[in-house]
Structures are given as structure tokens and as C-alpha cells.
Amino acid sequence: xxxxxxxxxxxxxxxxxxxxxxxxxxxxxxxxxxxxxxxxxxxxxxxxxxxxxxxxxxxxxxxxxxxxxxxxxxxxxxxxxxxxxxxxxxxxxxxxxxxxxxxxxxxxxxxx
Amino acid sequence: xxxxxxxxxxxxxxxxxxxxxxxxxxxxxxxxxxxxxxxxxxxxxxxxxxxxxxxxxxxxxxxxxxxxxxxxxxxxxxxxxxxxxxxxxxxxxxxxxxxxxxxxxxxxxxxxxxxxxxxxxxxxxxxxxxxxxxxxxxxxxxxxxxxxxxxxxxxxxxxxxxxxxxxxxxxxxxxxxxxxxxxxxxxxxxxxxxxxxxxxxxxxxxxxxxxxxxxxxxxxxxxxxxxxxxxxxxxxxxxxxxxxxxxxxxxxxxxxxxxxxxxxxxxxxxxxxxxxxxxxxxxxxxxxxxxxxxxxxxxxxxxxxxxxxxxxxxxxxxxxxxxxxxxxxxxxxxxxxxxxxxxxxxxxxxxxxxxxxxxxxxxxxxxxxxxxxxxxxxxxxxxxxxxxxxxxxxxxxxxxxxxxxxxxxxxxxxxxxxxxxx
Numbered sequence: 001x002x003x004x005x006x007x008x009x010x011x012x013x014x015x016x017x018x019x020x021x022x023x024x025x026x027x028x029x030x031x032x033x034x035x036x037x038x039x040x041x042x043x044x045x046x047x048x049x050x051x052x053x054x055x056x057x058x059x060x061x062x063x064x065x066x067x068x069x070x071x072x073x074x075x076x077x078x079x080x081x082x083x084x085x086x087x088x089x090x091x092x093x094x095x096x097x098x099x100x101x102x103x104x105x106x107x108x109x110x111x112x
Numbered sequence: 113x114x115x116x117x118x119x120x121x122x123x124x125x126x127x128x129x130x131x132x133x134x135x136x137x138x139x140x141x142x143x144x145x146x147x148x149x150x151x152x153x154x155x156x157x158x159x160x161x162x163x164x165x166x167x168x169x170x171x172x173x174x175x176x177x178x179x180x181x182x183x184x185x186x187x188x189x190x191x192x193x194x195x196x197x198x199x200x201x202x203x204x205x206x207x208x209x210x211x212x213x214x215x216x217x218x219x220x221x222x223x224x225x226x227x228x229x230x231x232x233x234x235x236x237x238x239x240x241x242x243x244x245x246x247x248x249x250x251x252x253x254x255x256x257x258x259x260x261x262x263x264x265x266x267x268x269x270x271x272x273x274x275x276x277x278x279x280x281x282x283x284x285x286x287x288x289x290x291x292x293x294x295x296x297x298x299x300x301x302x303x304x305x306x307x308x309x310x311x312x313x314x315x316x317x318x319x320x321x322x323x324x325x326x327x328x329x330x331x332x333x334x335x336x337x338x339x340x341x342x343x344x345x346x347x348x349x350x351x352x353x354x355x356x357x358x359x360x361x362x363x364x365x366x367x368x369x370x371x372x373x374x375x376x377x378x379x380x381x382x383x384x385x386x387x388x389x390x391x392x393x394x395x396x397x398x399x400x401x402x403x404x405x406x407x408x409x410x411x412x413x414x415x416x417x418x419x420x421x422x423x424x425x426x427x428x429x430x431x432x433x434x435x436x437x438x439x440x441x442x443x444x445x446x447x448x449x450x451x452x453x454x455x456x457x458x459x460x461x462x463x464x465x466x467x468x469x470x471x472x473x474x475x476x477x478x479x480x481x482x483x484x485x486x487x488x489x490x491x492x493x494x495x496x497x498x499x500x501x502x503x504x505x506x507x508x509x510x511x512x513x514x515x516x517x518x519x520x521x522x523x524x525x526x527x528x529x530x531x532x533x534x
Contacts, residue, residue, distance in 0.1 A: 015161055019258020020129035021330075023160050028124060030168035044169045075165075 001081040003040065003112040004088040009072035011101035018100075029096040033078075038091060041079035049073075072103055079109070124172055127330075129160055132177050133256035135225045136184050138232035141253070143208055144188065144198075146235060147285045149253070151191060159184035185213030229254050230345055231291040233338060236280075237305040240287045245280040246309050248273055255334050265316055265331055293347075303347065307355050307411070310339050314359050318366075332363050343398060353402035354411035360395035361418035364388040384426065392422055413442045432461040449475040453487055465497040485514035489524060496531060505531035 018026065034042040052065045075097075082088035088106050097104055133156050140152035159180050173179040189209045192198060198205050215221050236250040251257045251265075259277065263270040283289070294302045317331025336359045343352040368386035399419050402412055417438045424430040439455035452475045460468025472491055481487045492507030508528040512521065 015164060016157070017258075019261050020133040020160060020256045021127065021261065022258065023164050024124065024127070024129040027129075027164050027167060030164070031124075031172075034168050042169060044165060047165075076169075 001112075002083065003079050003109040004082055004085070005105075005107045005109055006078040006080060006088075006092055006095070007074060007105040007107065008076045008078070008095070008097045009103040009105070010075035010097060011072055014101035026096050026100065029094075029099075033095060036080075036091075038081045039078055040081060042076070043078075044076040045074060075102075124176065128176060129163075129180075130256035132180050133160065134254045135229060136181060137253050137256070138228040139212070139225055140184065140188055141232060142228050142291050143212060144192075144205065146289055146291055149281055149284060151188070153253070155184050155187040155191060156180075158187050181215075182213050185209050189213070226341060226344075228291075230341055231293060233306055233309075233341070234293060234302055235284070235289055235291050237302060237309050238289050239301070239305065240283050240289060241280050242276070242283070245276040246305065247312055248276050249280045250309055250338070251313065251334070252277055254338065257330075257334075265328055299347065303342075303349060303352070306342060307339075307352060310335050310342070311355060311359075311411075313338070314362075318362060329366060332359070332366065335359060336363055343401075348404075350402045350405050350407045351409040351411045353398045353404075354409060354415040357395045357397075357399035357402055357415040358411055358418050360391045360398060361415070361422050364391035364395060364422065381427065384424075387422070395419065395422065410442065410445050413438055413445065417442070430461075432458055436462050449478040449481050450484075453481065453484075453490060457490060460494055460497075465494040468494045469498075483514055485511040485516045485520065485524070488514065489527070492527060492531075496527070501531045 015023065015026070033039065049064055051062050053060055053062045055061075080088060080091060082091055085106065085108065088108075092098075092104050092106060095104060136156045136159070137149075137152050140155060141149050144152055162183055163176075163180060167173070189206050192202055192205050192209065196202055218224075233250050233254050236253060237246050241249060247266075248262050251262050252259070257265075259274050260270055262268075263273045266273070293299070314332055314335035317328040317333075317335060336356070339352065339356040339359055343349075343356045364387045365382065367388055368382040368384070395415075396419065399415050402415060417435055420431050420434050420438065436455070436458040439451065439458050443451050443455055453472070456468050456471035456475075459471040469491070472487070472494070475481060475487070476491070488507045488511035492504045492511060495501075495504035495507060505528060508524050508531065512524050512528070516524070
């Protein structure tokens with residue numbers, strides 16, 4: 001069965017204004033998602049901004065970042081199993097990231 | 113393979129976050145001082161955010177409450193250190209927070225947290241806090257409700273509620289309100305304020321006027337929880353017990369109040385077996401306790417009415433003469449038109465619909481009831497019983513023009529059909 005990566009871009013402001021009850025409901029949805037039968041892998045990325053490495057003029061430069069301007073931060077990634085893109089998208093439709101102002105990038109894992 | 117192997121060592125109890133939020137905000141506010149209430153709220157929010165970000169991947173911790181407690185304390189420590197908000201008191205505060213953070217398994221913690229919540233609600237009901245802000249502040253801090261949820265509950269504008277909260281917190285800072293429990297004469301007044309707020313909360317939950325929701329259960333149950341907190345405290349007040357009795361007995365009927373399609377069922381047609389027996393027992397227990405001493409408050413009389421309803425094994429054996437007597441008593445204490453309206457229903461049950469209508473006359477034109485559909489609905493009901501169909505229909509039609517919830521609307525339409533269709 002082909003595999004697809006779901007790259008989850010969170011809107012940090014999206015959760016700030018939730019009430020405790022709403023946060024709990026979001027939590028339950030996240031928990032349910034990590035347990036879905038088609039979810040092979042689920043990772044959360046750290047709070048920090050990470051590093052960006054670039055080659056410029058033959059030199060490798062490493063900086064903090066990359067998210068100084070953008071609103072959305074890559075917060076996590078899942079690997080799911082789906083027959084094709086349409087199915088992958090259909091499965092990802094109810095992910096809580098979307099409900100709270102974030103974006104999901106869906107990419108086929110080559111060779112699967 | 114990622115970290116999906118971690119089983120759920122804990123289960124998320126219903127309303128865990130909301131209830132924990134209330135306790136923690138109260139606790140941290142006591143440690144940080146009421147002037148820093150907002151900081152307490154922010155740290156609790158942040159702690160829950162962290163839980164949201166990690167628990168789905170690492171599993172729910174075995175003691176979810178303790179986890180939140182500890183994390184909130186650590187966040188508070190960081191904030192206090194970073195902001196130096198407390199100036200030279202910073203180090204002492206950090207020490208106190210650190211000590212408290214280590215407490216989650218302290219057997220006395222539960223008592224301490226209850227005490228903190230009690231102090232918090234007493235502060236929220238301080239006379240210096242504008243009356244219309246007391247309920248919102250109580251719900252936000254101790255109740256753990258969000259601004260949007262509070263606005264929905266009271267059919268208010270979200271921005272207006274937010275404004276009320278801002279003003280209330282400013283009052284707390286400017287008047288230097290404390291979490292000390294009032295004493296003596298001041299205690300009585302404050303307690304009255306607290307009971308009033310709790311009762312208001314309960315009524316709003318019980319008879320929600322918005323859209324499809326006839327019952328805002330969360331609000332009712334929170335009011336009941338807060339009432340019990342007060343009644344269980346060392347402040348001995350029979351009227352607090354009476355209020356708890358009243359709320360418990362009415363809340364017991366919630367499961368029977370609507371049918372499967374969410375339609376309203378009148379008290380006399382409710383299936384008594386669907387009443388919550390635990391809440392009935394709780395209600396009677398507190399009713400007993402409220403009998404201590406000489407005090408007879410309005411809550412006592414209301415509780416007695418609820419108790420009389422609850423004691424009836426079936427609708428036919430309901431002691432309406434007793435209920436009427438109690439309403440007579442209540443009317444003397446509280447001449448409100450709503451009480452008069454409820455009394456008129458009892459009059460009709462005891463003396464017939466014509467007498468009931470007569471009892472309605474004094475309040476029929478009361479401006480306070482102008483927007484209240486129930487007056488017209490009761491009127492229509494009694495007129496229908498007397499066979500005065502056209503007048504009954506007019507009454508129900510007028511009732512439908514007033515604001516009411518969807519289930520109530522459907523109920524009225526059926527009554528209207530009963531007048532016209534036959």
C-alpha cells in the first residue's frame with residue numbers, strides 16, 4: 001500500500017484562544033488520529049525554530065530559523081497508508097490541524 | 113516506527129481540562145496574589161497547550177491532573193523570574209511556587225485546592241466587582257469556561273463579556289481585593305452575593321433560551337458543584353444547603369425534561385424513572401441539612417417546592433395543595449411576577465383553570481413579563497382547558513412571537529395545533 005507524508009503546519013495563534021473544554025476536545029481528536037489504523041507513524045517537532053543550513057558561494061552557512069516571517073510552523077509529520085492521493089486527502093480531511101487554522105501538505109513517499 | 117507504541121496509561125476524564133483549569137487558576141492566584149490573576153490564567157492556558165502538544169504523541173500521563181499542576185507551576189516560575197513582576201519578592205515567590213509544584217501527591221492538596229476555589233469565588237462576588245461581572249468572572253476563573261462559552265450561555269456579545277472581565281480584573285487590582293475570607297457581618301453579605309451568583313448560573317443553564325439547546329447542562333452542573341463547595345465549607349449556612357437541595361432536585365429532572373427528539377416534556381408528563389436518583393438523594397440530603405436552625409430563606413421555600421414535586425411517586429399523587437401553600441409563602445417573601453406566574457399554575461391544579469386564570473390577572477400586564485413567553489403559554493393552556501379555543505390560540509400565537517428556544521417553540525406550535533385542528 002502506498003505511503004503518504006502529512007506535513008502539519010500549525011497556526012500557533014489557533015490554539016491560544018481555545019477554552020479548556022475546547023482544548024480537551026482538540027486533544028481527543030489528536031489522540032484519535034495517532035491511533036488510526038492507517039497511521040503508520042506520528043511525530044511532533046520541537047518548539048524551537050531549528051536550524052537552516054545553506055550552501056552559498058561554496059560555503060555552508062547555518063542560521064536559526066526558518067520561520068521569522070511566516071505564521072505557520074511545521075509542527076509535526078505523519079506517515080499514513082492510502083491507495084492514492086485522493087484517498088490520502090480524504091483521510092486527512094478531519095485532522096484537527098485544519099480545524100484550528102493550520103495547513104496540511106500531503107506528499108507521496110516515493111517507492112511505496 | 114514512530115512513538116505510537118506508547119499505550120494510553122490514563123484516560124481523559126470528561127471535563128478534565130475545564131475542572132483542572134478552575135482549580136489551578138484559583139491555586140496559582142492565591143500564590144501569586146490576586147493582582148496577578150491574569151498571569152495565573154495565562155500559565156494554566158500554556159500548561160494545557162503543552163499537554164495538547166505532547167499527550168497525543170506520548171500518551172496521557174498516569175496522573176493527568178498532577179502533570180498539569182506541575183507544568184503550570186514551572187511555567188509560572190519561569191514567568192516570574194523572567195518578568196521580575198514581583199520585584200524583590202521574586203525569589204520568595206519562586207521558592208513558594210517550587211514548593212507547591214512538588215505537592216501533587218500531598219494528601220492535603222485536595223483540601224487546599226477546594227479551599228482555594230472557595231476563596232476565589234468569594235472574591236469574584238465581592239461588592240466592588242460590578243454585579244454583571246461577578247457571574248462571568250466566576251465562570252471564567254473557577255468554572256474554567258472560555259469567554260466564547262460564557263457569551264453563548266448568556267446570549268451576550270463576546271466582546272462585551274471580555275470587556276466585563278477586563279473591568280473586573282482592574283477592580284481587583286485597583287481596590288487590592290484579597291482572597292481572605294470575609295468575617296462577621298461582611299461574610300453574610302458576601303455569602304448572599306455568592307449564592308445569588310450560583311443561583312443565577314443555575315437558572316441560565318436550566319432554561320437556556322438559545323436555539324436548539326433547552327438545557328445547558330454544563331452550566332447547571334457547575335452551579336451545583338460550586339453550591340456544594342460552599343455548603344461543604346466550614347461556613348455553616350442552612351440557606352446554602354437549601355440552594356443545593358433546590359438545584360440538585362431540579363437538575364435531577366434534566367434527563368426527563370426532553371424526549372429523544374429534544375422536545376420539551378412538561379413536569380406532569382415526565383417519566384419519573386428517568387430522574388437522576390443520585391441527584392434526588394443529594395437534594396433530599398441537603399434539604400434535611402437546611403432544616404437546621406431558624407432560618408427560612410427563599411431558597412428554603414423553593415427547595416421545599418422542589419422536594420414536594422420530587423416526592424411524588426407519579427404525577428397524580430403530586431401534593432398540589434402543599435405546593436400552593438409554599439407558593440403563597442414564597443410570594444410573600446418575593447413578590448416577583450415570575451413567582452406569581454408559577455403560583456397561578458398551582459392554583460389551577462388545586463382550584464381549577466378558571467381560578468388559575470384569575471390568579472394570572474394581576475401579573476398579566478406586568479412589564480417585566482412582557483417578553484416572557486411562559487406567561488402567554490400558561491394562559492393559553494388554561495384557556496384551552498376551559499374550552500375557550502379561539503382565545504387560547506391567540507395566546508399561543510402571541511407566545512410564539514416571544515423569544516424562546518427551539519424545543520419550546522415546537523411545544524407551543526403543537527399546542528396551537530391542538531386549539532385549531534380539532
